[in-house]
Amino acid sequence: MPETQLETGNPKLETDLRDLAQDLVRRAMAGGATAAECVVREGDEFSTVVRLGQVETLKESGSKAVGVRVFHGQRAASTYSSDFSREGLDRMLKSALELAKITSEDPFSGIPEPAQLGSISGDLDLYYTDVYSLPGEERISYARRAEKAALDYDPRIKNSEGGSFDAATGHKVLANSHGFVGEYRRSYCSVAAVPIAQTEAGAMQRDYWFSVARSLGRLESPEHVGTVAAQRTLRRLGARKVKTARVPVVLDPMVASSMLEHIFEGVNGDSVYRGASFLAGKLGEKIAGDQVTVIDDGTMSGGFGTSPFDGEGVPTQRTVVIENGVLKSYLLNTYTAKKLGLQTTANASRGLAGTPGIGPGNYFLQPGTKTPKEIISGISEGLYLTEFLGHGANLVTGDYSRGASGLWISGGELAYPVEEITVAGNLKEIFFNISEIGNDLEFRGAVACPTIRIDGLIVGGE
Numbered sequence: 001m002p003e004t005q006l007e008t009g010n011p012k013l014e015t016d017l018r019d020l021a022q023d024l025v026r027r028a029m030a031g032g033a034t035a036a037e038c039v040v041r042e043g044d045e046f047s048t049v050v051r052l053g054q055v056e057t058l059k060e061s062g063s064k065a066v067g068v069r070v071f072h073g074q075r076a077a078s079t080y081s082s083d084f085s086r087e088g089l090d091r092m093l094k095s096a097l098e099l100a101k102i103t104s105e106d107p108f109s110g111i112p113e114p115a116q117l118g119s120i121s122g123d124l125d126l127y128y129t130d131v132y133s134l135p136g137e138e139r140i141s142y143a144r145r146a147e148k149a150a151l152d153y154d155p156r157i158k159n160s161e162g163g164s165f166d167a168a169t170g171h172k173v174l175a176n177s178h179g180f181v182g183e184y185r186r187s188y189c190s191v192a193a194v195p196i197a198q199t200e201a202g203a204m205q206r207d208y209w210f211s212v213a214r215s216l217g218r219l220e221s222p223e224h225v226g227t228v229a230a231q232r233t234l235r236r237l238g239a240r241k242v243k244t245a246r247v248p249v250v251l252d253p254m255v256a257s258s259m260l261e262h263i264f265e266g267v268n269g270d271s272v273y274r275g276a277s278f279l280a281g282k283l284g285e286k287i288a289g290d291q292v293t294v295i296d297d298g299t300m301s302g303g304f305g306t307s308p309f310d311g312e313g314v315p316t317q318r319t320v321v322i323e324n325g326v327l328k329s330y331l332l333n334t335y336t337a338k339k340l341g342l343q344t345t346a347n348a349s350r351g352l353a354g355t356p357g358i359g360p361g362n363y364f365l366q367p368g369t370k371t372p373k374e375i376i377s378g379i380s381e382g383l384y385l386t387e388f389l390g391h392g393a394n395l396v397t398g399d400y401s402r403g404a405s406g407l408w409i410s411g412g413e414l415a416y417p418v419e420e421i422t423v424a425g426n427l428k429e430i431f432f433n434i435s436e437i438g439n440d441l442e443f444r445g446a447v448a449c450p451t452i453r454i455d456g457l458i459v460g461g462e
Contacts, residue, residue, distance in 0.1 A: 298346060
């Protein structure tokens with residue numbers, strides 16, 4: 001959206017927050033800073049969990065906070081506060097200015113150049129007031145309906161970890177000493193259910209399902225969420241172990257996205273310049289199979305990772321990270337770009353204080369053409385993986401081993417549930433061994449991946 005556009009809400013409050021951010025930057029510069037930036041955030045949050053029809057937790061909160069980062073030459077310091085009184089803001093600013101004189105120098109620190117700053121114009125479809133349009137009782141009803149649909153689905157669903165409904169809105173303003181000031185609002189809501197199923201012998205399994213959206217009108221119905229959660233839970237009943245074997249593994253989208261996150265960690269500028277990534281020094285090299293194209297796009301309308309500018313005030317962009325298996329770009333903020341002699345990819349993410357980190361925009365694996373069913377039907381014996389347990393990826397060496405559970409594939413069909421297995425390989429080979437990619441890309445967060453088939457993995461069992 002244009003830097004001057006205010007989407008909704010109280011115009012006076014929004015103007016106040018913009019003025020406050022700009023005023024703190026001006027005062028920091030008057031206090032001796034050579035550069036400064038200020039972030040102001042406010043938001044509302046609602047959350048409820050209903051278990052076995054009864055409200056277990058109910059939380060409603062509002063928050064407002066401000067943070068400044070000031071530079072004294074090549075030294076930097078940051079402070080933040082939720083005290084918006086004149087004394088509180090004075091204290092915060094004074095403390096940052098004093099700290100900036102005694103921190104160690106870093107030749108790569110600083111805010112982006114004026115020419116790099118800006119904001120995407122137009123409505124990015126990020127904010128809807130309807131997430132707060134329901135009366136409290138109806139919000140609780142969303143959680144209750146999701147849980148009830150799961151419990152009613154099948155008599156083997158005996159218990160529940162609950163149904164939930166969440167809603168939140170946020171407003172962010174960023175200003176810096178190069179004259180940049182930008183702001184945007186975001187909203188989201190979600191509904192989820194976590195049922196527990198039990199066999200006659202007493203063995204229990206749990207699973208979940210959820211829907212998340214920017215607008216209440218785009219949420220899947222609570223009944224649909226509860227039904228899918230029940231189906232996912234029931235298919236795990238009667239799980240058994242399997243013998244250790246090297247077989248094709250199909251990852252459902254919820255777990256496939258974790259593979260994508262390993263690539264993200266590998267192309268994250270922080271780990272690259274430290275040499276703590278197996279992808280350091282690999283720009284322009286083949287690191288994955290031909291059909292693997294990974295994109296990071298912070299500009300997609302309505303996306304969960306969309307914003308008009310990043311955490312430093314650089315307009316978000318679309319970056320091709322991997323194209324047909326070739327590593328095309330790392331993901332960088334201003335600091336890591338300087339360290340590597342490259343340009344920022346507008347992936348700066350930040351809280352109220354501290355130096356900016358690196359976060360995804362809408363980060364995804366380009367989908368293929370096959371349905372998940374078609375991918376599974378081409379496998380005589382293999383594993384359909386639906387859950388990872390724990391962490392087991394070494395980003396320096398690429399070694400990979402994680403506990404898992406899922407469904408065994410036999411004769412091109414899902415045959416029976418399996419558990420207490422491990423999946424092992426090396427990330428350097430895993431990305432080359434992605435042999436098929438599904439057509440079912442769906443965003444339920446900033447990172448999304450369709451169904452994928454990986455060959456050459458060892459499934460460890462008995």
